[in-house]
Amino acid sequence: xxxxxxxxxxxxxxxxxxxxxxxxxxxxxxxxxxxxxxxxxxxxxxxxxxxxxxxxxxxxxxxxxxxxxxxxxxxxxxxxxxxxxxxxxxxxxxxxxxxxxxxxxxxxxxxxxxxxxxxxxxxxxxxxxxxxxxxxxxxxxxxxxxxxxxxxxxxxxxxxxxxxxxxxxxxxxxxxxxxxxxxxxxxxxxxxxxxxxxxxxxxxxxxxxxxxxxxxxxxxxxxxxxxxxxxxxxxxxxxxxxxxxxxxxxxxxxxxxxxxxxxxxxxxxxxxxxxxxxxxxxxxxxxxxxxxxxxxxxxxxxxxxxxxxxxxxxxxxxxxxxxxxxxxxxxxxxxxxxxxxxxxxxxxxxxxxxxxxxxxxxxxxxxxxxxxxxxxxxxxxxxxxxxxxxxxxxxxxxxxxxxxxxxxxxxxxxxxxxxxxxxxxxxxxxxxxxxxxxxxxxxxxxxxxxxxxxxxxxxxxxxxxxxxxxxxxxxxxxxxxxxxxxxxxxxxxxxxxxxxxxxxxxxxxxxxxxxxxxxxxxxxxxxxxxxxxxxxxxxxxxxxxxxxxxxxxxxxxxxxxxxxxxxxxxxxxxxxxxxxxxxxxxxxxxxxxxxxxxxxxxxxxxxxxxxxxxxxxxxxxxxxxxxxxxxxxxxxxxxxxxxxxxxxxxxxxxxxxxxxxxxxxxxxxxxxxxxxxxxxxxxxxxxxxxxxxxxxxxxxxxxxxxxxxxxxxxxxxxxxxxxxxxxxxxxxxxxxxxxxxxxxxxxxxxxxxxxxxxxxxxxxxxxxxxxxxxxxxxxxxxxxxxxxxxxxxxxxxxxxx
Numbered sequence: 001x002x003x004x005x006x007x008x009x010x011x012x013x014x015x016x017x018x019x020x021x022x023x024x025x026x027x028x029x030x031x032x033x034x035x036x037x038x039x040x041x042x043x044x045x046x047x048x049x050x051x052x053x054x055x056x057x058x059x060x061x062x063x064x065x066x067x068x069x070x071x072x073x074x075x076x077x078x079x080x081x082x083x084x085x086x087x088x089x090x091x092x093x094x095x096x097x098x099x100x101x102x103x104x105x106x107x108x109x110x111x112x113x114x115x116x117x118x119x120x121x122x123x124x125x126x127x128x129x130x131x132x133x134x135x136x137x138x139x140x141x142x143x144x145x146x147x148x149x150x151x152x153x154x155x156x157x158x159x160x161x162x163x164x165x166x167x168x169x170x171x172x173x174x175x176x177x178x179x180x181x182x183x184x185x186x187x188x189x190x191x192x193x194x195x196x197x198x199x200x201x202x203x204x205x206x207x208x209x210x211x212x213x214x215x216x217x218x219x220x221x222x223x224x225x226x227x228x229x230x231x232x233x234x235x236x237x238x239x240x241x242x243x244x245x246x247x248x249x250x251x252x253x254x255x256x257x258x259x260x261x262x263x264x265x266x267x268x269x270x271x272x273x274x275x276x277x278x279x280x281x282x283x284x285x286x287x288x289x290x291x292x293x294x295x296x297x298x299x300x301x302x303x304x305x306x307x308x309x310x311x312x313x314x315x316x317x318x319x320x321x322x323x324x325x326x327x328x329x330x331x332x333x334x335x336x337x338x339x340x341x342x343x344x345x346x347x348x349x350x351x352x353x354x355x356x357x358x359x360x361x362x363x364x365x366x367x368x369x370x371x372x373x374x375x376x377x378x379x380x381x382x383x384x385x386x387x388x389x390x391x392x393x394x395x396x397x398x399x400x401x402x403x404x405x406x407x408x409x410x411x412x413x414x415x416x417x418x419x420x421x422x423x424x425x426x427x428x429x430x431x432x433x434x435x436x437x438x439x440x441x442x443x444x445x446x447x448x449x450x451x452x453x454x455x456x457x458x459x460x461x462x463x464x465x466x467x468x469x470x471x472x473x474x475x476x477x478x479x480x481x482x483x484x485x486x487x488x489x490x491x492x493x494x495x496x497x498x499x500x501x502x503x504x505x506x507x508x509x510x511x512x513x514x515x516x517x518x519x520x521x522x523x524x525x526x527x528x529x530x531x532x533x534x535x536x537x538x539x540x541x542x543x544x545x546x547x548x549x550x551x552x553x554x555x556x557x558x559x560x561x562x563x564x565x566x567x568x569x570x571x572x573x574x575x576x577x578x579x580x581x582x583x584x585x586x587x588x589x590x591x592x593x594x595x596x597x598x599x600x601x602x603x604x605x606x607x608x609x610x611x612x613x614x615x616x617x618x619x620x621x622x623x624x625x626x627x628x629x630x631x632x633x634x635x636x637x638x639x640x641x642x643x644x645x646x647x648x649x650x651x652x653x654x655x656x657x658x659x660x661x662x663x664x665x666x667x668x669x670x671x672x673x674x675x676x677x678x679x680x681x682x683x684x685x686x687x688x689x690x691x692x693x694x695x696x697x698x699x700x701x702x703x704x705x706x707x708x709x710x711x712x713x714x715x716x717x718x719x720x721x722x723x724x725x726x727x728x729x730x731x732x733x734x735x736x737x738x739x740x741x742x743x744x745x746x747x748x749x750x751x752x753x754x755x756x757x758x759x760x761x762x763x764x765x766x767x768x769x770x771x772x773x774x775x776x777x778x779x780x781x782x783x784x785x786x787x788x789x790x791x792x793x794x795x796x797x798x799x800x801x
Contacts (some may be wrong), residue, residue, distance in 0.1 A: 004241035040154025049093035050726035071145015077114035084134030144455035167364035171263030203395035227388035265358035266373035276309030338376035368400035515558025527557035551583035555598035573603035661685035
């Protein structure tokens with residue numbers, strides 16, 4: 001909101017405060033100052049001067065050497081590049097030492113070897129108007145040598161950001177009240193305007209009919225006849241122009257002036273263009289109105305309108321209608337001043353995309369008890385400026401709603417919250433009184449305060465405490481350390497675990513993806529291979545679009561879409577992960593939510609290098625190794641699952657008896673649809689299972705003190721026997737000296753020449769170690785023999801001797 005300092009000065013004397021001081025005062029009171037603009041002339045060394053004569057510059061075709069009278073009695077020589085003047089013209093002259101807008105200081109100097117003792121100025125150069133391509137020609141009657149700052153008014157305009165709860169500050173009067181409380185300065189005279197000064201009477205049903213009191217509980221109308229619509233006087237134009245408003249005519253300008261003065265929107269109707277009385281009602285379905293901004297919006301039954309007996313004439317609280325607006329030919333008018341419920345105005349304004357100064361204030365809440373006072377001020381100005389005769393009484397429909405109740409201030413709690421030991425109760429009460437509150441009752445423990453009708457934000461005891469703190473200033477509140485460390489709960493531990501996983505993956509070169517929780521059923525079928533997506537997914541009742549119809553039952557569809565996007569941008573090495581919530585539809589129709597972690601891996605295991613060949617593409621074992629390195633995972637058991645046409649190598653991951661998730665390779669046909677150049681591997685893990693494995697403090701073991709002994713063993717197995725069974729055997733063997741078993745070779749011969757086609761040969765390395773001594777060969781041989789014997793009994797294995 002634009003606020004004029006000269007306008008504010010009509011309410012209270014701010015001459016003792018500099019612009020920076022006022023800016024600080026507003027900022028520390030919680031009112032953000034977004035900008036400050038100085039208008040007019042600040043320097044007293046910019047004076048009225050008369051050009052006596054001029055000649056061509058001897059060394060420059062585009063310059064003139066002028067002799068100028070600055071009122072000192074001696075002509076001053078000025079070199080000038082403008083051509084729009086003649087001898088006898090009066091122009092602004094910046095004397096040496098004058099500081100122009102932008103911090104430019106005028107000095108004596110030479111232009112092309114000719115002395116110039118100052119600068120004759122254009123309007124833009126002294127901060128008055130735009131550049132017209134020449135000097136600013138002043139009125140010939142102005143006295144020569146007089147400082148322009150004494151002739152042309154200057155002003156300071158503050159650009160303020162008002163928080164939505166402080167609708168009382170959306171006017172010069174409201175801001176003046178605030179500054180009066182902050183500075184202790186009194187308001188000048190009776191400048192409140194809110195008190196009604198005219199007589200009133202209940203409106204007849206034929207004059208004003210309130211049919212939607214929930215949207216407009218209070219409406220006033222005043223008829224003025226015999227007005228003359230004309231340009232506004234200079235003072236009114238200057239007021240509006242100072243805050244960026246364009247003057248239109250005296251009637252419209254007066255309503256805008258009252259709006260910016262009091263924060264109460266008004267609207268003027270051409271009385272002769274109305275058909276019957278005013279009706280405040282809801283719009284009919286599909287009803288239209290030609291608004292003042294030239295648009296013709298279609299209204300809904302939820303929209304509040306002002307109408308006559310035949311048609312809508314205004315969108316209530318938002319914008320008036322073009323057909324009944326005041327024009328140059330208007331002679332008789334009706335002045336509207338009303339209170340509208342904020343929620344309804346906000347809904348209509350945003351749906352129609354029509355925003356005005358009126359809707360901006362009604363949306364945030366106006367003071368219902370200043371409605372008649374604003375009308376009276378406008379009528380007074382209309383009669384003074386536009387003439388005419390106003391009806392003796394103002395017609396009132398409805399009554400001002402009571403929006404506020406008395407608030408009780410807990411004195412002891414207030415002092416405890418403020419924490420300012422030097423703040424006395426009397427000072428706190430004086431601050432509330434300056435803010436317009438009235439103490440109605442109370443004792444030393446609690447006091448009750450009546451809230452002024454314009455302070456809609458004061459509804460709780462703590463609101464009064466905040467007001468005291470704002471005025472007192474936080475510099476009165478001593479700094480102290482009072483906070484204590486709060487113990488972590490389950491939510492904190494879950495968050496920390498997820499962050500640990502995210503950091504672990506980011507440290508390994510993976511990029512975190514953030515995808516939507518809403519996907520389409522087609523994505524579920526394409527990405528998860530489910531022929532009946534509705535059986536496993538939760539559908540929305542009111543989908544946002546065809547692509548956002550279902551809550552995701554997995555993180556994988558989002559990662560595959562991310563992979564496709566990156567593939568099509570030319571990226572080959574894909575490393576993505578996402579943690580988030582999924583939604584599963586249970587057989588009984590209920591929904592279960594789970595937090596999961598998904599990882600996608602594709603492309604070379606390392607980045608390309610100038611000195612090496614292209615690295616090998618990553619495979620599913622790289623992804624498995626990554627999972628095994630995550631916090632909370634020790635060793636993985638893999639249980640193959642049935643491939644569903646979308647995934648190959650589809651397997652369940654387990655740690656002991658705990659299901660961790662699943663891992664798979666995307667089917668090559670589906671990978672080609674993603675434009676992938678390499679195999680794509682994915683894994684989805686349950687965060688709850690990962691968290692369960694990582695619970696408790698970390699455990700460390702001493703490095704082994706004694707050497708290890710290794711033995712290799714090769715044996716034949718049926719070709720279709722999964723390696724998980726062999727791995728399970730070695731994991732379950734009860735031999736104290738066996739510490740590790742690793743597969744290092746697999747041999748198959750489809751031709752059957754060296755090995756039957758239905759058999760395979762595998763080779764494992766078994767590692768033995770004792771924590772107490774160096775092992776002897778005989779001990780290792782005996783243990784190794786027992787393991788091989790057990791292997792032949794447990795599996796259809798034949799040891800190759």
